[in-house]
Amino acid sequence: MIHSLPRPARIPALILGIMIGSVLFLPLLFPSSYALPGAETYAPPCLAHLCGTDLNGRDLLLRILEGGRISLLVGICGAAISLIIGTAYGLIAGSARSSVDNSMMRFVDILYSVPRLIFILIFINAFNERLQLAANSHGWDWLVGSSRLVILILSLGIIEWLTMARIVRGQTLTLRERSYVAAARVLGEGYWTILRRHLLPNLAGIILVYLTLAIPSVIIDEAFLSFLGLGVQAPQSSWGSLLSEGAASINPLKGDWWLILFPSIALLITLLALYSLGDALRRSISAKGR
Amino acid sequence: MLRRFASLPVVLLCVVTITFFLIRLSPGGPFDSERKLPPAIEKQLLVKYKLDGPILQQYSGYLKDLIHGDLRLSTKYRNRSVNEILAQTLPVTLTLGALALLIAILAGVWLGAFAAARPGSFAEGSALALTLLAISLPSFVLGPLLILIFAIKLAWLPVGGWGTPLQLILPAVTLAIPYAAVIARLLHDSLRETLSEDFVRTARAKGLSERAVVYRHALRVAILPVISYLGPLAANLLTGSIVVETIFHIPGAGGFFVNSILNRDGFLLGGVVIVYCVLLVIFNLLVDLSYRLLDRRIRES
Numbered sequence: 001m002i003h004s005l006p007r008p009a010r011i012p013a014l015i016l017g018i019m020i021g022s023v024l025f026l027p028l029l030f031p032s033s034y035a036l037p038g039a040e041t042y043a044p045p046c047l048a049h050l051c052g053t054d055l056n057g058r059d060l061l062l063r064i065l066e067g068g069r070i071s072l073l074v075g076i077c078g079a080a081i082s083l084i085i086g087t088a089y090g091l092i093a094g095s096a097r098s099s100v101d102n103s104m105m106r107f108v109d110i111l112y113s114v115p116r117l118i119f120i121l122i123f124i125n126a127f128n129e130r131l132q133l134a135a136n137s138h139g140w141d142w143l144v145g146s147s148r149l150v151i152l153i154l155s156l157g158i159i160e161w162l163t164m165a166r167i168v169r170g171q172t173l174t175l176r177e178r179s180y181v182a183a184a185r186v187l188g189e190g191y192w193t194i195l196r197r198h199l200l201p202n203l204a205g206i207i208l209v210y211l212t213l214a215i216p217s218v219i220i221d222e223a224f225l226s227f228l229g230l231g232v233q234a235p236q237s238s239w240g241s242l243l244s245e246g247a248a249s250i251n252p253l254k255g256d257w258w259l260i261l262f263p264s265i266a267l268l269i270t271l272l273a274l275y276s277l278g279d280a281l282r283r284s285i286s287a288k289g290r
Numbered sequence: 291m292l293r294r295f296a297s298l299p300v301v302l303l304c305v306v307t308i309t310f311f312l313i314r315l316s317p318g319g320p321f322d323s324e325r326k327l328p329p330a331i332e333k334q335l336l337v338k339y340k341l342d343g344p345i346l347q348q349y350s351g352y353l354k355d356l357i358h359g360d361l362r363l364s365t366k367y368r369n370r371s372v373n374e375i376l377a378q379t380l381p382v383t384l385t386l387g388a389l390a391l392l393i394a395i396l397a398g399v400w401l402g403a404f405a406a407a408r409p410g411s412f413a414e415g416s417a418l419a420l421t422l423l424a425i426s427l428p429s430f431v432l433g434p435l436l437i438l439i440f441a442i443k444l445a446w447l448p449v450g451g452w453g454t455p456l457q458l459i460l461p462a463v464t465l466a467i468p469y470a471a472v473i474a475r476l477l478h479d480s481l482r483e484t485l486s487e488d489f490v491r492t493a494r495a496k497g498l499s500e501r502a503v504v505y506r507h508a509l510r511v512a513i514l515p516v517i518s519y520l521g522p523l524a525a526n527l528l529t530g531s532i533v534v535e536t537i538f539h540i541p542g543a544g545g546f547f548v549n550s551i552l553n554r555d556g557f558l559l560g561g562v563v564i565v566y567c568v569l570l571v572i573f574n575l576l577v578d579l580s581y582r583l584l585d586r587r588i589r590e591s
Binding site for chain 2: 216220
């Protein structure tokens with residue numbers, strides 16, 4: 001499978017695969033006591049605890065791996081939502097009359113220049129309790145514990161679709177002028193058929209590329225919110241909330257550097273792999289187009 | 291251009307409306323968290339903070355106050371008005387933001403031009419790799435790491451705080467680095483494209499030095515995508531400054547913003563959001579104007 005990727009994309013794809021695999025399966029190898037508060041608080045990295053322990057004596061490596069599950073889950077699901085919204089919006093704008101297109105894109109411009117994350121912060125706090133109340137009264141048990149996570153994913157998807165919409169719209173504008181689309185129109189194919197048979201398949205490549213680039217943005221946004229203590233809530237943790245704990249524990253008197261360094265490395269490797277994967281794919285697509 | 295000015299109040303009205311209803315319609319009031327108040331006192335408090343009456347009436351009253359420039363009272367910091375709090379904290383945030391903007395533009399443009407002027411070289415490759423690394427270093431990763439290195443291990447710079455120029459360096463750099471990288475990549479791509487255009491070939495044919503070709507001729511055209519990125523950049527910097535202020539213990543508006551969410555301090559929260567949006571909308575208009583001045587090929591639409 002990896003051989004079907006363009007050469008510069010292979011290494012990031014491999015790193016990403018390893019990261020996802022270890023986040024999913026490595027926590028199973030840890031003794032169960034590592035997840036519980038222990039006597040050894042703030043232990044520096046040693047053989048028993050490769051990344052040290054945190055303020056409650058929990059093993060940091062295990063926490064990073066489990067936090068990675070949440071971070072990656074939010075990233076992938078949020079990006080998927082942004083993909084759906086962005087693709088639909090871009091397709092409609094790109095295939096509509098130019099006056100509609102103009103006002104739709106003007107709206108995107110405005111959204112680009114307002115602090116969207118700030119609105120999302122308010123949104124999450126306004127609706128989290130409502131969702132929890134609704135979940136309780138309807139007996140949706142699965143939602144009660146993770147309502148915060150669900151609303152986080154939804155809202156991050158809602159703010160990250162702008163770039164996707166722009167790209168899809170631009171691509172649609174050029175595609176609709178192609179002769180095979182004109183031919184389909186002459187043959188009497190309807191709007192939806194053209195959309196489904198001719199536009200969407202040709203957009204799939206570029207959508208996939210921008211999905212790879214949307215995942216790291218969502219991961220960063222989630223980490224931002226969790227860092228401020230307004231994203232993922234305990235007992236769940238993500239890389240953002242681990243970093244926040246780490247940042248809270250450094251001061252000139254005692255530098256518990258491992259609490260910052262190791263979550264940073266995990267986040268950095270993941271973001272770097274995703275960005276370089278997306279970048280390599282984008283370059284190979286635009287090279288093919290020429 | 292006039293149309294853009296006309297859209298300004300509409301955008302602001304939307305911002306105000308969304309903010310107001312998001313805050314007011316969320317369950318729980320600003321006085322819930324403390325011990326239960328006697329009904330008479332609670333009623334008095336609600337009247338004092340103008341939180342009584344039907345929601346639409348509250349909304350129109352709030353709009354009226356806003357038009358008069360009154361952002362109302364904070365419900366957490368009793369007896370302090372939001373105007374007062376913002377007057378103290380906003381200059382701090384804006385200083386930090388402006389400095390970060392400057393660093394991001396200067397460093398980004400320099401690095402982007404440096405890389406684009408050396409196509410296919412090792413220098414270009416490593417500069418692009420560096421930008422990719424920098425984009426993957428959001429401020430909440432970079433900030434603590436920089437503190438760890440420069441403030442604690444090397445002890446060259448203060449850990450945080452506000453007041454001296456030395457205390458400004460780390461937070462501004464932390465805030466600027468990821469966006470400098472974005473600018474560098476934008477400029478690199480657009481400069482590579484510009485350098486293959488006809489007028490560049492003409493400039494080269496005239497015998498101008500490569501330096502003059504890149505910096506005096508091509509850069510003028512290639513800078514345009516960077517200019518149109520300045521609007522979103524300013525929004526990102528304002529958002530990012532919330533985290534940076536938290537990390538470096540800077541008494542800016544960001545810390546008040548986070549606390550106002552936790553304390554359900556609606557008018558303070560609304561005040562910060564509305565003032566941020568007004569600033570950004572004005573900034574975007576200025577960017578638009580300068581874009582038009584720089585590129586006369588864009589006709590007034």
